[in-house]
Amino acid sequence: MILVLGGTSDSLAICDKLNKYPNLSYIVSVTTEYGKTITKKHTTDVLLGKLGQEDMINLIKTKSISIIIDATHPYAVEVSKNAISSAKLTGIKYIRYERKSLIEGISYENKFIVNSIDEACEIANNKGKNIFIGTGSKNLDVYVDKIKNKNLVARVLPTSEVLLICEKLGLNADNIIAMKGPFSVSMNKETYEHYNIDLVITKESGAQGGFLEKVSACEQLNIPIVIIAREKLNYPKVITDLDELESLI
Incomplete structure (x- = not known):
């Protein structure tokens, strides 16, 4: 039995790949109702x-898991850390499917590369008035708490669960763009222009997450962009191509 840690478009592609092997059994773990759907x-x-780590170890034992394929979001580092340690403690194989990093290829000069949300918020507090939060609903509370006297515009998934989070944080219809991405350069440009955005905050989510389209839209409009870099983990085994998976399972 294979355990796929999912909730991303990458994990769906992995499911499609595994489905080609009818004798191969696997289970996918997700954290949201939307991810499950x-x-x-x-x-x-x-x-x-x-x-958590204990939950994962129990699942490995009860389901006789022999391989973990970690296809979680590049910023879901706690899940990956738990998976790595759980695999090590139970003596099973761990494979990380990682989206290729694109950050080194960004030539746009009006960019700020930071290592944390706190650093991003510090820059936002000193740049313009209208701040676009393009990192989703997770950690939205941190932005609301740390960015003072600014107009925040957050683009989030259009689910009732996410919208409720936004409302509880005091964000109203003027602050919320509820849409499912990824988004084209032209759509990003229209959004930034419509909301008179002065600064964009994003994560290095990779090609699948529409990262380059966000950067390109900022470059065409000369809007500064803050990029929160990925935390670097010491993965036991990393692949960036689904074709590599076939030789490992």
Whole structure:
């Protein structure tokens, strides 16, 4: 049995790859109802809920897991850390599917590369009035708390769960763009212009997350962009091509 840590477009592609092997059994772990819904379109065995290290070890033992394929978001580092340690403690194989980093290829000069949300907020407090939060709903509370006297515009998934989070943080219809990406350069440009955006904050989410389109839109409009870099983990095994997966399972 294979455990796929999912909730991303990458994990869906992995499901499609594994489905080519009818004798191969696997289960996908996701943390949101939305993640469960979209994953159910690709496979039937989906587990909903956050897994701590103890939970993961119990799952490995009860389901006789022999391989973990970690296809979580590049910024879900705690999940990856738990998966690495759980695999090591139980003596099973761990494979990380990692989106290729594109940050070194960005030539746009009006960019700020930071290592944390706190650093991003510090820059936002000194740049313009209208701040675009392009990092999703996770950690939105940190931006609301640390960016003072600014107009925040957050683009988030259009689910009731996410919108409720936004409302509880005091964000109203003028502050919320509820849409599912990824988005084209032209759509990003229209959004930035419509909201008179002075600064964009994003993560280095890779090609699948529309990262380059955000940067390109900023460059064309000469809007400064803050890029929160990925935390570097010491993964035991990393692949960036799905074709590599076939030789490892």
